Amino acid sequence: MIDWIKKTDEDGTVRYVNPAFEKILEGTEPPLEPVGESAFLTEGVTAPQPDAIEIANQEKRVKAHAAQKYLLETDWYAHRKAETGKAIPSDILTKRAQARIDASD
Numbered sequence: 001m002i003d004w005i006k007k008t009d010e011d012g013t014v015r016y017v018n019p020a021f022e023k024i025l026e027g028t029e030p031p032l033e034p035v036g037e038s039a040f041l042t043e044g045v046t047a048p049q050p051d052a053i054e055i056a057n058q059e060k061r062v063k064a065h066a067a068q069k070y071l072l073e074t075d076w077y078a079h080r081k082a083e084t085g086k087a088i089p090s091d092i093l094t095k096r097a098q099a100r101i102d103a104s105d
Contacts, residue, residue, distance in 0.1 A: 060105055067102035070095065 007016040077088040
């Protein structure tokens with residue numbers, strides 16, 4: 001929140017709450033965090049842990065995204081070949097072929 005409303009430490013501990021702000025929110029739910037308490041609502045909250053399937057799916061998406069990015073970055077070779085007839089280097093052709101496979105998985 002803005003400093004003039006309340007001030008917190010780097011760890012989120014509330015050090016000051018403007019009395020005018022407290023009066024405006026008097027009786028509201030949830031109540032204001034008392035001074036000395038954490039401003040973050042993380043106590044007792046745990047982050048969901050992905051299972052093996054979710055991890056594998058995310059890895060596939062990352063790999064496909066990297067492949068698509070590579071194809072976009074090297075498309076100019078294909079344009080150059082179409083416009084001038086200059087050959088695409090064989091290592092680029094090999095990597096582009098693999099990228100097409102990775103992007104379609």
